Amino acid sequence: MRALRMASPLFAVLLVLGIWQLAVSALHAPSYVLPSPSRTWQALADDWENVRTLLGQTLYESVVGFVIGTAVGFLLAVAMAHAPLVHRVLYPILIASQAIPIVAIAAPLVIILGYGLAPKLVIVGLIVFFPVVVNVLDGLSGIDTGMVNLARSMGASATKIFLLVRLPATLAPLFSALKLAAAYAVTGAVIGEWTASITPGLGKDLLLKNSRLDTAGVYADVLLLTTVGLSGFLLMTILEHLFTPWRTRGTARRWLRRREPRYSKGS
């Protein structure tokens, strides 16, 4: 049963490939409209040397943008939860930042920051920070006031209460946000490359191949980008399991338990 459960994502991949192949054969689509999976694979293999370095570039933008965006989002949420004034001032700005079409602010960003890495990081950051702010804020404000009162009754300082009661309560919602953000980060990097870049990357490469009607190459790039996004999501899921074990387990992991006897007889 367990093996079956582990293998089920593999079935999903096979299913998608099957439908894809079926569509190609059934529609008799020319390869510049809809290349078959095998053609796409071939295109990927043929262009691998080139694509590999571009992938590295896009990965770099996604990861750095993700780290900066989520860190800023987390700090903003903590600041907003602590000071109602900061919350009242920042919240409308945050909402507005999400209402701005990212593509539209790419131009001014380039004017300010140039064509280098910076505008791309800003774009990725803008996309990923929002779910983090919203979720962490929920985690901080949704905490049981009884728990805080309990800690206060024990004479705990505000710092201790924050570190031991409030902060860990944000972990579960934080990881929900990080999973979304990991998937969005790649989208952000591609948009960044399309709108604010002269440096190469997978997104840029995709445009180039599109203009050459190299559809199989485009699909190959899309496949790679999807893989990056999925890997990010998967990594966050693994980290979530590691860092919030109480949500999925009844007992603490063995290697996380302090090394002590279970109980000593007569102290």
Place this chain on the structure above:
Amino acid sequence: MTDSKLTIDRVEVRFDQTLALSETSLEVKDGEFITLVGPSGCGKTTLMNVIAGLQRPTSGRVMMNGSNIADKPGNVGYMFQKDLLIPWRTVTGNIVLGAALTGRATKSDRAAARQLAARYGLGDFVDHYPHALSGGMRQRVALMRTLAFHKDVLLLDEPFGALDAQTRLEMQQWLLEVWADSGRTVLFITHDVDEAVFLADRVVVMSARPGRIQAVHEVTVPRPRTVDTLMTPEFMDLKSQVLSGLYHHKEAK
């Protein structure tokens, strides 16, 4: 008086214009078990919050060991109706919470917590997270957390209110056992007159609007008390006294 542990001295609490607790005084002896009963709004919890230092009294003092502990949290152990176990801490982690919050939970704190858990029947659950425990077990852990905070005075605010009748009776007996072992002074809030009489050395009956102490009943029923105690004429007699106090007072209003 030397054997007085806690002195509630003319404590009064107002919220704006509302008098939540009118001038209240009570002497609590060292090692005494006091239960407080009364309708909602009689100021029981307000009084507890004052003793715990969570609520500043409008006037009056709470004296313990010669100093005023009103508005000074951290001097007594406080247990709430909800167990308030921290979901990301194991049973051991929850028991040592007081040490962790006020300094550092040392190795010996954790060892002591495990020993406490083992002694009171949770030895196999020390590495469990709270969500994997039953309601009764969670309340036990909450009480162990309060005990492990090492304070002479324990405030228990309806700790068994959310439990089913059977578990509640077990927990009451267990609490008496723990209390006898530890020699702590206990103030225990309840709605349940049976529970109040069963546990207490003295039952304090409170009434509402404004919250105040209406009567104090000495419980002379000998210890140790068991389920059979609940059927003795002595117990019944005291229970009816407390009940009629609560009931007739309402009639008079």
